[in-house]
Amino acid sequence: MRTLITLLLGITVLISCKQETKTEKETVISETPKEEIIPDRSGEFPEDIAAVFSAHGGIQTFDQMNTLVFEMVKPEGNEKHTTDLKTRHARIETDKFALGFDGNEAWLKQEDSTAFKGNPRFYHNLMFYFYAMPFVLGDEGISYEKVEDLKMNDISYPGYKISYGDGIGDSPKDNYFVYYDNATKKMKFLGYTVTFFSKESSEKISLIEYSDWNDVNGLLLPKTLKWREYKDGVVGAVRNERNFVNAIVNKETPSKSLFKKQ
Numbered sequence: 238m239r240t241l242i243t244l245l246l247g248i249t250v251l252i253s254c255k256q257e258t259k260t261e262k263e264t265v266i267s268e269t270p271k272e273e274i275i276p277d278r279s280g281e282f283p284e285d286i287a288a289v290f291s292a293h294g295g296i297q298t299f300d301q302m303n304t305l306v307f308e309m310v311k312p313e314g315n316e317k318h319t320t321d322l323k324t325r326h327a328r329i330e331t332d333k334f335a336l337g338f339d340g341n342e343a344w345l346k347q348e349d350s351t352a353f354k355g356n357p358r359f360y361h362n363l364m365f366y367f368y369a370m371p372f373v374l375g376d377e378g379i380s381y382e383k384v385e386d387l388k389m390n391d392i393s394y395p396g397y398k399i400s401y402g403d404g405i406g407d408s409p410k411d412n413y414f415v416y417y418d419n420a421t422k423k424m425k426f427l428g429y430t431v432t433f434f435s436k437e438s439s440e441k442i443s444l445i446e447y448s449d450w451n452d453v454n455g456l457l458l459p460k461t462l463k464w465r466e467y468k469d470g471v472v473g474a475v476r477n478e479r480n481f482v483n484a485i486v487n488k489e490t491p492s493k494s495l496f497k498k499q
Protein backbone atom coordinates (compact mmCIF):
# COMPACT_ATOMS: atom_id res chain seq x y z
CA MET A 238 0.00 0.00 0.00
CA ARG A 239 2.76 2.42 0.93
CA THR A 240 4.48 1.68 -2.39
CA LEU A 241 1.26 2.39 -4.29
CA ILE A 242 0.71 5.71 -2.51
CA THR A 243 4.29 6.77 -3.25
CA LEU A 244 3.85 5.87 -6.90
CA LEU A 245 0.60 7.84 -7.17
CA LEU A 246 2.18 10.89 -5.53
CA GLY A 247 5.11 10.71 -7.95
CA ILE A 248 2.77 10.57 -10.94
CA THR A 249 0.78 13.56 -9.59
CA VAL A 250 3.92 15.65 -9.13
CA LEU A 251 5.14 14.72 -12.62
CA ILE A 252 1.85 15.71 -14.23
CA SER A 253 1.83 18.98 -12.27
CA CYS A 254 5.38 19.84 -13.40
CA LYS A 255 4.50 19.12 -17.03
CA GLN A 256 1.44 21.36 -16.82
CA GLU A 257 3.45 24.20 -15.28
CA THR A 258 6.15 23.83 -17.94
CA LYS A 259 3.52 23.83 -20.70
CA THR A 260 1.82 26.88 -19.23
CA GLU A 261 5.10 28.79 -18.97
CA LYS A 262 6.01 27.87 -22.56
CA GLU A 263 2.63 29.00 -23.86
CA THR A 264 3.01 32.31 -22.00
CA VAL A 265 6.39 32.97 -23.62
CA ILE A 266 5.10 32.15 -27.11
CA SER A 267 2.08 34.44 -26.71
CA GLU A 268 4.26 37.49 -26.00
CA THR A 269 4.73 39.81 -29.01
CA PRO A 270 6.94 42.90 -29.16
CA LYS A 271 5.11 46.19 -29.31
CA GLU A 272 5.97 48.62 -32.12
CA GLU A 273 7.30 51.93 -30.83
CA ILE A 274 4.85 54.78 -31.25
CA ILE A 275 6.57 57.81 -32.78
CA PRO A 276 4.96 61.10 -31.69
CA ASP A 277 3.98 63.70 -34.26
CA ARG A 278 6.22 66.76 -33.75
CA SER A 279 4.37 69.00 -36.23
CA GLY A 280 3.19 71.32 -33.45
CA GLU A 281 6.80 72.12 -32.46
CA PHE A 282 7.47 74.12 -35.65
CA PRO A 283 6.20 77.34 -37.21
CA GLU A 284 2.95 76.66 -39.06
CA ASP A 285 4.54 77.28 -42.48
CA ILE A 286 7.44 74.89 -41.80
CA ALA A 287 5.02 72.22 -40.57
CA ALA A 288 3.04 72.69 -43.80
CA VAL A 289 6.20 72.11 -45.87
CA PHE A 290 6.94 68.92 -43.91
CA SER A 291 3.35 67.78 -44.50
CA ALA A 292 3.60 68.43 -48.26
CA HIS A 293 6.61 66.09 -48.36
CA GLY A 294 5.01 63.25 -46.43
CA GLY A 295 5.10 64.53 -42.85
CA ILE A 296 7.77 64.86 -40.17
CA GLN A 297 6.22 61.93 -38.26
CA THR A 298 6.69 59.65 -41.28
CA PHE A 299 10.31 60.74 -41.55
CA ASP A 300 10.88 60.18 -37.82
CA GLN A 301 9.71 56.57 -38.22
CA MET A 302 12.50 55.83 -40.69
CA ASN A 303 15.97 54.62 -39.70
CA THR A 304 17.88 54.12 -42.95
CA LEU A 305 18.27 56.35 -46.01
CA VAL A 306 20.11 55.22 -49.13
CA PHE A 307 20.51 57.07 -52.42
CA GLU A 308 22.89 57.17 -55.36
CA MET A 309 24.19 60.38 -56.89
CA VAL A 310 24.77 60.01 -60.63
CA LYS A 311 28.30 60.94 -61.73
CA PRO A 312 30.06 60.39 -65.10
CA GLU A 313 32.85 58.34 -63.50
CA GLY A 314 30.38 56.13 -61.60
CA ASN A 315 27.59 56.59 -59.07
CA GLU A 316 28.20 57.51 -55.43
CA LYS A 317 26.14 55.40 -53.05
CA HIS A 318 25.27 57.20 -49.82
CA THR A 319 23.92 55.34 -46.76
CA THR A 320 22.92 57.17 -43.58
CA ASP A 321 21.62 56.02 -40.21
CA LEU A 322 18.88 58.60 -39.68
CA LYS A 323 19.01 58.35 -35.90
CA THR A 324 22.78 58.53 -35.31
CA ARG A 325 23.69 60.25 -38.63
CA HIS A 326 26.51 57.76 -39.11
CA ALA A 327 27.30 57.65 -42.82
CA ARG A 328 29.02 55.69 -45.56
CA ILE A 329 29.77 56.75 -49.15
CA GLU A 330 30.93 54.16 -51.66
CA THR A 331 32.25 54.36 -55.23
CA ASP A 332 34.35 52.08 -57.42
CA LYS A 333 37.44 54.08 -56.46
CA PHE A 334 37.01 55.03 -52.80
CA ALA A 335 34.91 54.69 -49.68
CA LEU A 336 34.52 57.15 -46.82
CA GLY A 337 32.31 57.49 -43.82
CA PHE A 338 31.63 58.60 -40.29
CA ASP A 339 31.26 56.12 -37.41
CA GLY A 340 30.28 58.62 -34.73
CA ASN A 341 33.85 59.44 -33.74
CA GLU A 342 36.05 59.35 -36.81
CA ALA A 343 35.56 60.52 -40.37
CA TRP A 344 37.60 58.04 -42.41
CA LEU A 345 38.73 57.55 -46.00
CA LYS A 346 39.80 54.37 -47.78
CA GLN A 347 41.28 54.45 -51.29
CA GLU A 348 44.05 52.77 -53.24
CA ASP A 349 44.76 55.78 -55.44
CA SER A 350 45.40 58.95 -53.44
CA THR A 351 43.91 61.04 -56.26
CA ALA A 352 40.49 59.32 -56.18
CA PHE A 353 39.12 61.60 -53.46
CA LYS A 354 40.79 64.93 -52.81
CA GLY A 355 38.31 66.52 -50.41
CA ASN A 356 37.86 66.55 -46.64
CA PRO A 357 36.04 63.39 -45.41
CA ARG A 358 34.71 65.17 -42.31
CA PHE A 359 33.17 67.90 -44.47
CA TYR A 360 31.89 65.65 -47.24
CA HIS A 361 30.46 62.62 -45.40
CA ASN A 362 27.07 64.29 -44.79
CA LEU A 363 27.14 67.18 -47.27
CA MET A 364 24.92 65.64 -49.94
CA PHE A 365 22.78 63.96 -47.30
CA TYR A 366 21.78 67.38 -45.95
CA PHE A 367 20.84 68.63 -49.40
CA TYR A 368 19.03 65.41 -50.31
CA ALA A 369 17.11 64.95 -47.03
CA MET A 370 15.62 68.44 -47.18
CA PRO A 371 13.26 69.63 -45.89
CA PHE A 372 13.22 67.04 -43.09
CA VAL A 373 16.68 67.82 -41.69
CA LEU A 374 15.26 71.24 -40.87
CA GLY A 375 13.38 69.46 -38.10
CA ASP A 376 16.57 68.64 -36.17
CA GLU A 377 17.00 69.80 -32.60
CA GLY A 378 18.70 73.13 -31.83
CA ILE A 379 17.26 75.00 -34.83
CA SER A 380 15.77 78.51 -34.87
CA TYR A 381 13.35 79.72 -37.55
CA GLU A 382 13.03 83.31 -38.74
CA LYS A 383 10.68 84.59 -41.47
CA VAL A 384 12.53 86.32 -44.32
CA GLU A 385 11.56 88.22 -47.47
CA ASP A 386 10.16 86.23 -50.35
CA LEU A 387 12.50 85.01 -53.07
CA LYS A 388 11.35 86.02 -56.56
CA MET A 389 11.97 84.28 -59.87
CA ASN A 390 10.04 84.80 -63.13
CA ASP A 391 7.58 87.09 -61.33
CA ILE A 392 6.70 84.37 -58.84
CA SER A 393 7.25 84.94 -55.11
CA TYR A 394 8.38 82.09 -52.86
CA PRO A 395 7.91 82.61 -49.08
CA GLY A 396 10.92 81.69 -46.98
CA TYR A 397 12.51 81.12 -43.59
CA LYS A 398 16.05 81.50 -42.31
CA ILE A 399 17.36 78.48 -40.42
CA SER A 400 20.10 78.97 -37.82
CA TYR A 401 21.66 76.71 -35.19
CA GLY A 402 22.48 76.98 -31.52
CA ASP A 403 26.09 77.03 -30.29
CA GLY A 404 27.76 73.64 -30.45
CA ILE A 405 25.20 72.09 -32.82
CA GLY A 406 27.11 70.05 -35.40
CA ASP A 407 30.49 70.80 -36.97
CA SER A 408 29.34 74.14 -38.40
CA PRO A 409 26.92 75.84 -36.01
CA LYS A 410 27.42 79.19 -37.79
CA ASP A 411 25.96 77.82 -41.02
CA ASN A 412 22.67 79.34 -42.13
CA TYR A 413 20.04 77.86 -44.43
CA PHE A 414 17.23 79.65 -46.24
CA VAL A 415 14.28 77.49 -47.28
CA TYR A 416 11.78 78.82 -49.83
CA TYR A 417 8.58 77.01 -50.79
CA ASP A 418 5.74 77.15 -53.31
CA ASN A 419 2.92 79.07 -51.69
CA ALA A 420 0.23 76.92 -53.32
CA THR A 421 1.60 73.39 -52.93
CA LYS A 422 3.87 74.11 -49.88
CA LYS A 423 6.55 71.97 -51.55
CA MET A 424 10.12 73.14 -51.14
CA LYS A 425 11.45 75.12 -54.13
CA PHE A 426 14.83 76.65 -53.20
CA LEU A 427 17.52 76.21 -50.59
CA GLY A 428 20.03 78.93 -49.82
CA TYR A 429 23.04 78.05 -47.66
CA THR A 430 26.33 79.36 -46.33
CA VAL A 431 29.52 77.38 -45.73
CA THR A 432 31.49 78.03 -42.52
CA PHE A 433 33.12 74.62 -41.95
CA PHE A 434 36.61 75.73 -42.92
CA SER A 435 36.66 79.34 -41.71
CA LYS A 436 34.54 78.77 -38.57
CA GLU A 437 33.28 82.31 -39.15
CA SER A 438 29.86 83.56 -40.24
CA SER A 439 29.48 84.14 -43.97
CA GLU A 440 27.32 86.44 -46.07
CA LYS A 441 27.92 84.43 -49.27
CA ILE A 442 24.81 82.43 -50.08
CA SER A 443 24.70 79.57 -52.57
CA LEU A 444 21.33 78.60 -54.03
CA ILE A 445 19.87 75.23 -55.02
CA GLU A 446 16.63 74.77 -56.94
CA TYR A 447 14.57 71.67 -56.15
CA SER A 448 12.95 71.03 -59.51
CA ASP A 449 11.29 67.61 -59.26
CA TRP A 450 10.51 64.96 -56.67
CA ASN A 451 10.33 61.21 -56.18
CA ASP A 452 7.94 59.40 -53.79
CA VAL A 453 10.16 57.14 -51.67
CA ASN A 454 8.11 55.08 -49.20
CA GLY A 455 5.74 57.98 -48.55
CA LEU A 456 8.35 60.74 -48.50
CA LEU A 457 8.89 63.23 -51.33
CA LEU A 458 12.65 63.35 -51.91
CA PRO A 459 14.47 65.14 -54.77
CA LYS A 460 15.24 63.64 -58.16
CA THR A 461 17.29 66.61 -59.29
CA LEU A 462 19.15 69.48 -57.65
CA LYS A 463 20.15 72.52 -59.68
CA TRP A 464 22.73 74.98 -58.37
CA ARG A 465 21.92 78.45 -59.72
CA GLU A 466 23.83 81.69 -59.96
CA TYR A 467 22.70 83.92 -57.11
CA LYS A 468 23.74 87.43 -56.17
CA ASP A 469 21.99 90.29 -54.35
CA GLY A 470 18.76 88.32 -54.22
CA VAL A 471 18.65 87.73 -57.97
CA VAL A 472 18.34 84.15 -59.23
CA GLY A 473 20.46 83.46 -62.31
CA ALA A 474 21.25 80.63 -64.70
CA VAL A 475 21.84 76.98 -63.76
CA ARG A 476 25.56 76.38 -63.22
CA ASN A 477 25.56 72.77 -61.98
CA GLU A 478 23.12 69.87 -61.70
CA ARG A 479 22.99 66.57 -59.79
CA ASN A 480 20.58 63.67 -60.33
CA PHE A 481 19.65 60.96 -57.83
CA VAL A 482 18.53 57.36 -58.36
CA ASN A 483 17.88 54.10 -56.46
CA ALA A 484 16.60 55.82 -53.33
CA ILE A 485 15.51 53.71 -50.35
CA VAL A 486 14.13 54.83 -46.99
CA ASN A 487 12.84 52.36 -44.40
CA LYS A 488 12.45 51.48 -40.72
CA GLU A 489 15.26 48.94 -40.64
CA THR A 490 18.19 49.91 -38.42
CA PRO A 491 21.51 49.58 -40.28
CA SER A 492 24.38 47.60 -38.75
CA LYS A 493 26.94 49.71 -36.91
CA SER A 494 29.70 47.79 -38.68
CA LEU A 495 28.62 49.30 -42.00
CA PHE A 496 29.99 52.67 -40.93
CA LYS A 497 33.35 51.40 -39.72
CA LYS A 498 36.46 51.64 -41.87
CA GLN A 499 36.92 48.23 -43.53
